[in-house]
Amino acid sequence: MEQHLPVLLIITPLMAAPFCVLIRQRVAAFGLAWAVCWATFVMAAMLLGRVLDGGEITYQLGGWAAPWGIEYRIDTLSAYVLLFVSGIGAIVLSFAPQSIAHEIRKDQHYLFFAEYLLCLTGLLGISITGDLFNLFVFLEISSLSAYALISLGARESLPPTRRALLAAFHYLVMGTIGATFILIGIGLLYMMTGTLNMADMAVRLRETVGVHGVSMPVNQTRTVLVAFAFLSVGISLKMALFPLHTWLPNAYTYAPSVVTAFLAATATKVSVYILLRVIFTIVGSSFAFNKLPLDAELMVLSLIGIVVASTTAIFQTNIKRMLAYSSVAQIGYIALGISFASLDGLTGAIVHMFNHALIKGGLFLAMGCFALRLGSTELDDMRGVGRRMPWTTFAWVLGGLGLIGVPVTAGFISKWYLISAALENGSWLVAALVLISSLLALVYVWRVVETAYFQDSPQQQAEVTEAPLAMLIPTYILIGATVYFGVWTSLSAGVARQAAELLLEVTP
Amino acid sequence: MKEILGLYNYWIVVFLMMTGFYIVIARRNLIKKVIGLNIFQISVFLLYITMGKITGGTAPILPAKHFTTGQEFQTFSNPLPSVLILTAIVIGVATTALALALIVRIHEAYGTIEEDEILAQDREP
Numbered sequence: 001m002e003q004h005l006p007v008l009l010i011i012t013p014l015m016a017a018p019f020c021v022l023i024r025q026r027v028a029a030f031g032l033a034w035a036v037c038w039a040t041f042v043m044a045a046m047l048l049g050r051v052l053d054g055g056e057i058t059y060q061l062g063g064w065a066a067p068w069g070i071e072y073r074i075d076t077l078s079a080y081v082l083l084f085v086s087g088i089g090a091i092v093l094s095f096a097p098q099s100i101a102h103e104i105r106k107d108q109h110y111l112f113f114a115e116y117l118l119c120l121t122g123l124l125g126i127s128i129t130g131d132l133f134n135l136f137v138f139l140e141i142s143s144l145s146a147y148a149l150i151s152l153g154a155r156e157s158l159p160p161t162r163r164a165l166l167a168a169f170h171y172l173v174m175g176t177i178g179a180t181f182i183l184i185g186i187g188l189l190y191m192m193t194g195t196l197n198m199a200d201m202a203v204r205l206r207e208t209v210g211v212h213g214v215s216m217p218v219n220q221t222r223t224v225l226v227a228f229a230f231l232s233v234g235i236s237l238k239m240a241l242f243p244l245h246t247w248l249p250n251a252y253t254y255a256p257s258v259v260t261a262f263l264a265a266t267a268t269k270v271s272v273y274i275l276l277r278v279i280f281t282i283v284g285s286s287f288a289f290n291k292l293p294l295d296a297e298l299m300v301l302s303l304i305g306i307v308v309a310s311t312t313a314i315f316q317t318n319i320k321r322m323l324a325y326s327s328v329a330q331i332g333y334i335a336l337g338i339s340f341a342s343l344d345g346l347t348g349a350i351v352h353m354f355n356h357a358l359i360k361g362g363l364f365l366a367m368g369c370f371a372l373r374l375g376s377t378e379l380d381d382m383r384g385v386g387r388r389m390p391w392t393t394f395a396w397v398l399g400g401l402g403l404i405g406v407p408v409t410a411g412f413i414s415k416w417y418l419i420s421a422a423l424e425n426g427s428w429l430v431a432a433l434v435l436i437s438s439l440l441a442l443v444y445v446w447r448v449v450e451t452a453y454f455q456d457s458p459q460q461q462a463e464v465t466e467a468p469l470a471m472l473i474p475t476y477i478l479i480g481a482t483v484y485f486g487v488w489t490s491l492s493a494g495v496a497r498q499a500a501e502l503l504l505e506v507t508p
Numbered sequence: 509m510k511e512i513l514g515l516y517n518y519w520i521v522v523f524l525m526m527t528g529f530y531i532v533i534a535r536r537n538l539i540k541k542v543i544g545l546n547i548f549q550i551s552v553f554l555l556y557i558t559m560g561k562i563t564g565g566t567a568p569i570l571p572a573k574h575f576t577t578g579q580e581f582q583t584f585s586n587p588l589p590s591v592l593i594l595t596a597i598v599i600g601v602a603t604t605a606l607a608l609a610l611i612v613r614i615h616e617a618y619g620t621i622e623e624d625e626i627l628a629q630d631r632e633p
Contacts, residue, residue: 162614173607177532180548180549
C-alpha cells in the first residue's frame with residue numbers, strides 16, 4: 001500500500017470523477033468529492049514527508065521499467081507542488097456547496113464535482129509524472145475540465161450572465177494553441193533523443209551527435225533550439241506570462257467564484273512548475289540561460305508585466321477582474337525569480353508559487369462570500385460592506401496585505417527573497433521596481449479598503465448579513481495560512497530552498 | 509532540390525501549421541476558429557507520424573515475414589510516435605467537441621456566432 005502512494009494519489013480522484021457522474025445526486029457527489037480531495041491531501045503530505053526523509057521516489061507504472069514505461073518521479077519540488085495543489089483543492093472544495101448553490105444550476109452540481117476532480121487529477125498528474133508525453137496528457141485533462149468549469153459561470157437567473165461562455169471559448173483557443181506548441185516541442189525533443197522520460201532525455205541531450213559531418217552536443221542542434229522555443233512559448237501561454245495573459249482576466253472574472261479561487265491558486269502555478277522542469281531538469285539551466293538569453297527575456301517581460309498589470313488592476317471597477325490582473329503581476333514576480341537563476345532567486349520563485357497560491361486562493365474565496373451576499377463583485381456594490389460583513393472584509397484585507405508584501409504576511413517572505421536575489425545580482429533597478437510595484441498593489445488594495453469601510457452602504461443593502469460559517473472557515477484557513485507562513489517559514493521557504501538547491505544542483 | 513523533395517512531409521506540416529494558425533487568429537467566426545485549430549493540431553500529428561517513418565520500413569509486427577511471399581523484413585518504422593498520436597487525436601476530438609458545445613451554448617445565449625456581434629452585444633448595458 002505504502003509504495004503505491006504515488007499512483008493512488010492520481011488514480012483516486014481520476015476514478016472518483018466518473019462515479020460523481022454516475023451518482024447524479026448532488027449531496028452524495030459532494031461527499032465523495034470532499035472525501036477524495038482530503039484523501040489526496042493526506043497522501044501528498046505523506047509523500048512530502050517521505051521525500052524529505054529519504055530523497056527522490058520513483059514509481060514505475062504497471063512495473064514497466066523506465067525509460068520505456070511511464071515513470072512517476074517525485075523530488076522535493078514535485079512533492080511541494082503536490083502538497084499545496086491538493087491542499088488548496090481540498091479547502092476550496094469544502095467552501096464550494098453554498099457558493100455553487102447560489103451560482104450554478106442545481107441539476108449541474110454533480111457535473112461540477114466531476115469536472116473539479118478531473119481538473120485536480122490533471123494538475124496533480126503534471127506535478128508527479130516523469131514522462132513528457134504523460135505530462136502533456138495531464139495538461140490537457142486539467143485544461144479541458146478547466147474550460148468546462150469556467151463555462152459553468154453562465155446562468156439564466158440570479159442575475160443572468162452569459163459572458164463566461166465566450167471567456168471559456170477564448171481560453172480554450174489560447175490554451176489549445178499553448179498545449180499544441182508544447183506538443184510540437186516534445187515531438188522535436190523526441191526526434192533528437194528517442195526518449196520521453198525526462199531524466200533519460202536530460203542525459204541524452206548532453207551526448208554528442210554528428211550533423212552534416214560535424215560532431216556537436218545534441219542540445220546544440222537547431223532542432224533542440226526550436227523545440228525549446230516552442231516549449232517556452234507554449235508554457236508561457238499556459239502560465240499567463242505577460243504579454244500572453246490575455247485569456248486570463250475574462251476567464252477569472254466570469255467563472256463561478258469557487259472555480260476562480262481554485263484555478264487562480266493552482267493552474268498557473270503548475271504551469272510554472274512545467275517551466276522549471278523543462279529549464280532545469282531537461283535542457284539544463286546553462287543551456288537556457290547561457291547559450292540562450294532566456295533569463296534576460298524572462299526578466300524584461302516579467303518586469304513589464306508586473307508594472308503594466310498592477311497599473312491596469314488599479315483602474316478596474318470589478319474586484320474579481322482587479323485580482324485577475326494582480327495574478328498576472330504575481331506570475332511576473334515568479335518569472336522574475338526564475339530569471340535570476342541564483343539560489344535566492346529560485347527559492348523566491350518557488351516560495352512565491354506557494355505563498356501566492358494561498359493569498360489568491362483566500363482572496364477569491366472572500367470574493368465568493370461577497371458574491372453570495374451582495375450578488376455582485378463590482379466595487380460600487382461593496383460600499384460600506386465592512387460594517388455589514390466584518391469577518392469577510394477583514395479576511396480580504398489580510399489577503400490584500402499579503403499581496404502588498406507587508407511584514408508578518410507570506411507575501412513579505414517572497415519579496416524578501418526576490419529583492420535579496422536582485423541585490424546580490426547587483427540589479428538595483430530591479431529591486432527598486434519590485435518595491436514600486438508593491439506601492440501599486442497598495443493602491444489597488446486601498447481602493448477596496450476605502451470603499452468597504454469609509455463609504456456609506458446603499459439603501460438596498462440593509463438586509464446584507466455576514467457570510468455563513470461554512471464559507472468563512474475555509475476562507476480563514478487559507479488567509480490564516482498566509483499569516484502563519486509569514487512568520488514560520490520552515491515548511492514554505494525551507495522546503496522551497498531545498499527544491500531550488502536540487503534544481504540548481506548545488507550542495508547545501 | 510533535396511531540401512524540397514526529401515523533406516516533403518515537413519513542408520506540408522509547416523504549411524498546414526501556418527494555415528491553421530492564421531485561421532485561428534484572423535477569422536472572427538467561432539466555427540472557423542475551431543476549424544483552424546483542428547488544422548493546426550493535425551499538422552502536429554503529421555509531424556509525429558513523419559518522424560517515426562523509415563524509408564522501406566514496415567510495421568513492427570511479429571512474425572517479420574510477408575504473409576504471401578515469405579520475404580523477411582529487415583527495417584521497421586518506430587511505432588511509438590503513432591501510438592502517441594492516437595492519444596493526441598483523442599485529445600483533439602475532445603477539445604473540438606467541447607469547443608462545439610460551447611459554441612452551441614453561445615448561439616443559444618447570443619443568437620450569433622460572429623465574435624464582433626457577440627462583443628457588441630456585451631458592450632450594451
